[in-house]
Amino acid sequence: MKKFYILFFLFILIDIHSQEVIKDYPLSNIIEETSGLEIVGDLLVTHNDSGGEASLYYLSKKGKILKKRKIKSASNKDWEDITKDSEYLYISDSGNNYNNRRDLKIYKVPIDENSKEKNQIISFNYPEQESFKINRNTIYDAEGLISIDNNLIIFTKNRAKKITEFYSIPKEEGKYDAKKIGTLKTNSIITGADYNQKLGLLALTSTVNFNEYYLITVKDFYLSKTNNYIINMFKIPIGKTQVEAVKIIDNKNFWITSEDEQSSKYA
Structure with a gap:
């Protein structure tokens, strides 16, 4: 059984005073590999990780599945995250645990389910990657995706250095070399991302050892600024998860x- 959590963080400036889970709701086993989260209207939207159906699940704020949306002409090889802008959802099929994928892509899907517009595919690669031999320590695996203006930004997992490198990809259908923009010294491995452009706030989830997980916040995150970020890291207080x-x-x-x-006290 999965659980759906809301985390409440109380802090002033960059100093955290307390963090508390204030609500937790069970999720259906249908989405036991939940690996991305977005909001459309009043509903939360999630999807499963690798090998799941190529579908989105729309949830109430209490975690109940209200509807399922199958994404046409898509497959779920390793869906890792979801983001949106005013018109489209973007689903990141960017999981690359073994370093050997040559078919990384992002699905561009109209938010309006009644739209007659076809789903689009944004394919990308890392131009720095020279070897596609199986390597569990790959630095070309990504689990975070956000939208900023006309750009999609992906955040990689670097298991060895515990950093994330972020790359920019256009939102238009096509095949692209991802453009490296910068690096965040997160001291952990990134597992998810979200961005609020009005607040200039980047949120990342991460882990160090796959036992404890963290919320990372980065204030004043803008593409015109590629370094000297202040990174705050907070332990998510829900035990081994x-x-x-x-x-x-x-x-x-x-x-x-x-x-x-x-082991979670919220179980």
């Missing part, structure tokens, strides 16, 4: 989805 999705409510409140574990 697996967190791969986050959605910003405001600068103190966040939705996350997480696997429930017996």
Whole structure:
């Protein structure tokens, strides 16, 4: 069984005073590999990780599945995150655990389910990648995706250095070399991302050892600024778990989805 959590963080400036889970709701086993989170209207939207159906699941704020939307002409090889702009949802099929994928892509899907517009595919690669031999320590695996203006930004997982490098990809259908923009020294491995452009706030979920998970916040995150970010890292207080999705409510409140574990006091 998975659980659906809202995390409430109380902090002043960059100093955290307390963090508390204020609500938790069970999720259906249908979405036991929940690996992305977005809001459309009053509903939360999630999807499963690798091998799941190529579908989106629309949830109430209490975690109940209200509808399922199958994404036409798509497959779920390793869906890792979802983001949106005013017209489209973007689903990141960017999981690359073994370093050997040559078919990384992002699905561009109209938010309006009644739209007659066809779904589009944004294919991309890392121009720095020279070897596609199987390598569990790959630096070309990505689990975070956000939207900023006309750009999609992906955040990689660097298991060895515990950093994330972020790349820009256009939102238009086509094949692209992802453009490296910068690096964040997160001291952990990134598992999910969200961005609130009005607040200039970036939120990342991460782990160090796959036992404890963290929420990372980066204020004043803009593409015109590629370094000297102030990075704040907060332990997610739900015990041993697996967190791969986050959605910003405001600068103190966040939705996350997480696997429930017996060690969690919220189980």
